[in-house]
Every structure is written in structure tokens, then in C-alpha cells.
Amino acid sequence: MFTSVNPATGAEIATYEELKPEEVEAKLQCAADAFARWRTTSPGERAELLSRIAGQYETHKARLARTVTEEMGKTYKSAVAEIEKCIAGFRYYAKRGPAMLEPEKAMLANGRQGETHLLPQGPVLAVMPWNFPFWQTVRFLAPTIMAGNVGLLKHASIVQGCAGLMEEMMAAAGAPEGLFQNLRIKSGAVASIIADERIVAVTLTGSEGAGASVAEVAGRHLKKVVLELGGSDPFIVMPSADINAAIPQAVTARVQNTGQSCICGKRMIVHADIHDDFLKGFTNAMLAVRAGDPMDEATDMGPLSSFEQLDTVLDQLERAKAAGGTLTGGERIGNAGAFISAGVLTGVPWDSEIAREEIFGPVAMVFKAKDADEAIRIANAVPFGLGSSVWTNDEAEKRRFITEIEAGMTAVNQMLASAPEVPFGGIKRSGHGRELGREGLREFANLKTVML
Structure with a gap:
């Protein structure tokens, strides 16, 4: 049984029955049958379906956004923005996908011609988190459909309403039966599905532990895996930067989605x-962030996604203080919902255990760096390597940060954000593989070499 609970009120929204083993089997076979048909469709047909799916998301934007807000607590205005990003993702692959699937030609040394074809492989299992319940899934789904594959979704337990709506939108757009299916299963059932010979690959966005578990099973069965795991992104500010521009972006980076974003700046490293x-400016701005009813347009930040997540963040803050940190803000608000105020941690040793963790809540750690060398050393001192944001108008510093920061993504003089046009992913313990862009389409394609 799955239960959706509104984290702003603690009220139960709905319950959902877990699938029985025979129901899971039926869905796996349905996916295999759907792939046998979908793999033969033309890129143009796939693009037309993606456009229709985007149209359904546009038509039902308010309903989809409200469900996100009710199930995991993000503000309604940010939930609307998430749905709009999904629409852009579907439309990007509808427009650009067919050209991405055109064979790449190469002239061989013997004078003959070679080609690389991108061909579909089969059903792909996606294990997705609750923090961006629609967008995280679309990042895998749109390129998967475009490549000629089919998808199965094992979503987070607290957003089963969102998962069901995704399946509904696909059907309403005229997607063939079995092209995309929601699997209402618990984590313990994932391993047997990965092992099933009908599943060709798996993609996971989630914790390090979940990623290691999925990768172990996938490796045992020689299945391709893409992992997007945690991040503790550095947000570096140097003297040449415009700090009046950097401060509001640092605040937004830390409190968007109530701090529950893998690529939001979490460690502010300041010269x-x-x-x-x-x-001073950052702390004042963080303390001014308004937490409250996520449906209210005046609210800056909703609750954390669950009371369990609230307990996790509060425990991390206590450990940060025990390590020598001073906390300003970052306090629980009331008792009815999973609310916490935005906060700032100073004085935490940058090489301490807690500084190496990802705090998935609206509290930033601030570190002082004496120069660019130390800023890079602090930035790279964590096991993660997802994103980064650097603020400098010195060209030499820009080149150094882009080259030397250990991350899959770096934003210069702006807050990092995902976009359909460019690949998304990290290194180190933040995972491997890429979503979005052409690279996201290639991850689950058979790159077949053809000699002519």
C-alpha cells in the first residue's frame, strides 16, 4: 500500500494498491509486445506522438502542478514551472530527435564508407525520485520514446498520484498500449525486474545507496545503467564578481524546491x-525567505517533502553544530507541516564529515577561501561531482574553474539549471551517464556500425 500525504498539512490525500506479481508480469510482457511494434515506427511518427504528449501537458498544466504541490510540497508556481519544462522537453525531442537519429557517415582509410546508426534496444526501467516527479521522469522518457524504446516507471512512493497522471497523459495523447507504464512496486521488487530478460537497461535518479544497489544488480545481469545521484554543488564567488547579482542567485539556488534539488548550490565558497x-547580504536574504502555504503566490518556499525528510535535515543540522558550526535560521516552523526556515551555517570545517554530505534542505554552508587554489580545493573536497556555479569576471579564473572543478556541469556567472538542449549528469559519486541533449538519446540506443 502507498499513501500520499500532504506535507504542508499532514493530511492523507490518497492510497494506492501495490501491484501483485502477476500484474507486474503482465506489464512486463505488455512492454515487450509494445517494443516489438514501436521499434519499427519512423522518427517522424515518434516525433508526432511527443508533440501530442506535450499538448496534453499543456492542457492539463494546472491539474498536474496542483498534484505535485499536494504530494511533495513545492510551491504551486514552481510546480507550474516544472510542467512547463516537461512540455519543453517533449517538444525539444519532437523537433530535434529525428535529425539526431540520422546515420553518421565516415570515410574509411580503405576508401569505403562507414556509418553509425542509432537503433532501439528494448524496454527501459526508470527508478525515479520525488523532488521533481514529472521532470525527472520526462528527462528519461522523451529521448527513450524518440529512440524507439519503451519505458517502465518505478516512482517514489510518496508521488504515486503524479506517476498515475503521467500514464494518463500518455494514453490521452494516443500512445500505443504498453509504451509507458507505471509500476506501483516497492524498492524490494526492483532487482527482479532488472534481472528480467525483457528489460535491457535501467536509469536511476536518487541516493548513493539506491544507485549502488541498482548498479550492482544491473552489472550482475550485464545491463546498461545510467545513474544521477546526489550532489553538494559548490557556489564560488570571487572578488571580480558582481556580488549584488550573485547573492540573490545564491539564495534562489539554495531554497528552490525547499533546497531539495541535486544541482542547487549547497556550499557557498567565497573569497x-x-x-x-x-x-551579511546572503544571510539577510535567506532569513527573509517566506515559508508557508505552497498554494499561496506570496510564498517563497513550501514544506519539505515529508516529515521523514524534515527529521533527516534537522539531524544533519545538529551534527553540523556539533562539528563547530554556527546556525542562523534553519529551524522547524510549527507542528502541522514539514516546514523549516531557510538558514545559513558558518564555521563548519570544510574537511569535516558533515561538510562532505548533501544537506537536502534550505540551509547553506558558507566557507571562506583565501584564493582560487583554496576555492578549488574546497569545491573538490566532497565525494560528489554533479554541478557547480562560479562567479568571476577574471578570464583566467573562469578557465581554471571550468577545467579544475570536478563536476559534470559548471555554470559561469549564473545559477546552474538543467535544459533539454545540453547533457545533464555528473562524475565521482554523483553517478555516470547523461540525460538530455543528443547524449541522452544515445544512452539507450544501439550504436550500430555499418560498413558499406
Whole structure:
């Protein structure tokens, strides 16, 4: 049984029955049958379906967004933005996907011609998290459909309403039966599905532990796996930067989605020459963030996704203080919902255990760096390597940060955000493989070499 609970009120929304083994089997066979038909469709047919799916999301935008807000607590206005990004993702692959599937030609040394074809492989299992319940799934789904594959979704337990709506939108767009199916299963059932010979690959967005578990099973059965795991992104600010522009972006990066984003800036690393000015402005701005009813347009930040997540964040903050940190803000608000105020941690040793963790809530750690060398050293001192944001107008510093920060993505003088046009993913313990862009389409395609 799955239960959706509104984290803003603690009220139960709905319950959902877990699938029985025979129901899971039926869905796996349905996916295999759907792939046998879908793999033969033309890129143009696939693009037309993606456009129709985008149209359904556009038509039902308000309903989809409200469900996100009710199930995991993000503000309604940010939920609308998430649905709009999904629409853009579907439309990007509808427009650009057919050209991506055109064979790449190469002239061989013997004068003959070679080609690389991108061909579909089969049903792909996606294990997805609750923080962006629609967008995280679309990042896998749109390129999967475009490549000629089919998808099965094992979604987070607290957003089963969102998962069901995704299946509904697909059907309403005229998707063939079995092209995309929601699997209402618990985590313990994932391993047997990965092992099933009908599943060709798996993609997971989630924790390090979940990623290691899925990768172990996938490796044992020689299945391709893409992992997008945690992140503790550095947000570096140097003296040449415009700190009046950097501060509001740092606040947004830390409190968007109530701090529950893998690529939001979590560790503010500030050059000593401007540290005090930045800290004062940043702290004042963080304390001014309004937490409250996520349906209210005036609210900046909703609750955390669940009371369990609230307990996790509060425990991390206590450990940060025990390590020597000073916390300003970051306190629980009331008792009815999973609310916490935005906060700032200072004085935490940058090489301490807690500084190496990802705090998945609206509290930032601020560190002082004496120069660019130390800023890079602090940035790379964590096991993660997902994203990063650097603020400098010095060209040499830009080149150094782009080259030397250990991350899959770097934004210069802006907050990092995902976009359909460019690949998304990380290195180190943040995972491997890429979503979005052409690379996201290639991850689950058979790159077949053809000699002519």
C-alpha cells in the first residue's frame, strides 16, 4: 500500500494498491509486445506522438502542478514551472530527435564508407525520485520514446498520484498500449525486474545507496545503467564578481524546491576579500525567505517533502553544530507541516564529515577561501561531482574553474539549471551517464556500425 500525504498539512490525500506479481508480469510482457511494434515506427511518427504528449501537458498544466504541490510540497508556481519544462522537453525531442537519429557517415582509410546508426534496444526501467516527479521522469522518457524504446516507471512512493497522471497523459495523447507504464512496486521488487530478460537497461535518479544497489544488480545481469545521484554543488564567488547579482542567485539556488534539488548550490565558497560582505547580504536574504502555504503566490518556499525528510535535515543540522558550526535560521516552523526556515551555517570545517554530505534542505554552508587554489580545493573536497556555479569576471579564473572543478556541469556567472538542449549528469559519486541533449538519446540506443 502507498499513501500520499500532504506535507504542508499532514493530511492523507490518497492510497494506492501495490501491484501483485502477476500484474507486474503482465506489464512486463505488455512492454515487450509494445517494443516489438514501436521499434519499427519512423522518427517522424515518434516525433508526432511527443508533440501530442506535450499538448496534453499543456492542457492539463494546472491539474498536474496542483498534484505535485499536494504530494511533495513545492510551491504551486514552481510546480507550474516544472510542467512547463516537461512540455519543453517533449517538444525539444519532437523537433530535434529525428535529425539526431540520422546515420553518421565516415570515410574509411580503405576508401569505403562507414556509418553509425542509432537503433532501439528494448524496454527501459526508470527508478525515479520525488523532488521533481514529472521532470525527472520526462528527462528519461522523451529521448527513450524518440529512440524507439519503451519505458517502465518505478516512482517514489510518496508521488504515486503524479506517476498515475503521467500514464494518463500518455494514453490521452494516443500512445500505443504498453509504451509507458507505471509500476506501483516497492524498492524490494526492483532487482527482479532488472534481472528480467525483457528489460535491457535501467536509469536511476536518487541516493548513493539506491544507485549502488541498482548498479550492482544491473552489472550482475550485464545491463546498461545510467545513474544521477546526489550532489553538494559548490557556489564560488570571487572578488571580480558582481556580488549584488550573485547573492540573490545564491539564495534562489539554495531554497528552490525547499533546497531539495541535486544541482542547487549547497556550499557557498567565497573569497576572503569579499566574504564578510557576501555573508551579511546572503544571510539577510535567506532569513527573509517566506515559508508557508505552497498554494499561496506570496510564498517563497513550501514544506519539505515529508516529515521523514524534515527529521533527516534537522539531524544533519545538529551534527553540523556539533562539528563547530554556527546556525542562523534553519529551524522547524510549527507542528502541522514539514516546514523549516531557510538558514545559513558558518564555521563548519570544510574537511569535516558533515561538510562532505548533501544537506537536502534550505540551509547553506558558507566557507571562506583565501584564493582560487583554496576555492578549488574546497569545491573538490566532497565525494560528489554533479554541478557547480562560479562567479568571476577574471578570464583566467573562469578557465581554471571550468577545467579544475570536478563536476559534470559548471555554470559561469549564473545559477546552474538543467535544459533539454545540453547533457545533464555528473562524475565521482554523483553517478555516470547523461540525460538530455543528443547524449541522452544515445544512452539507450544501439550504436550500430555499418560498413558499406
